[in-house]
Amino acid sequence: MHTVIIQAPHDPVERVTPRLLVGPGDEGCAHMAAVGIEVPAGRRMGEHAHGDSEAVLTVVSGEVVLRAGDRTCRLRPGVLAHIAAGERVEVENPGDRVVTLLAVFSPPEFAARLPR
Numbered sequence: 001m002h003t004v005i006i007q008a009p010h011d012p013v014e015r016v017t018p019r020l021l022v023g024p025g026d027e028g029c030a031h032m033a034a035v036g037i038e039v040p041a042g043r044r045m046g047e048h049a050h051g052d053s054e055a056v057l058t059v060v061s062g063e064v065v066l067r068a069g070d071r072t073c074r075l076r077p078g079v080l081a082h083i084a085a086g087e088r089v090e091v092e093n094p095g096d097r098v099v100t101l102l103a104v105f106s107p108p109e110f111a112a113r114l115p116r
Contacts, residue, residue: 033111044092062099
């Protein structure tokens with residue numbers, strides 16, 4: 001199982017488990033994986049990378065702040081972000097509701113080991 005640490009300043013660490021939605025082994029899927037992620041209100045997913053996989057990230061509901069190096073952008077439904085292979089990113093939910101994200105990875109190896 002792969003667990004992502006989500007935390008906010010001065011708050012206890014909360015663990016969130018991303019869910020593999022579609023990946024290798026599913027009919028017709030060989031070169032990508034789709035992952036659903038929920039980020040609790042006021043929490044952040046600490047800086048991390050996705051190995052050799054690049055990703056496209058979009059918000060299904062809510063709004064997050066995405067940081068990559070010295071760049072910061074707000075993502076809301078309908079906005080896509082490309083994350084290069086090996087790029088270190090951080091995702092923060094500054095709001096008061098859970099945010100739902102969809103990430104698509106290729107090649108799928110990073111995401112393929114996640115639980116369904």
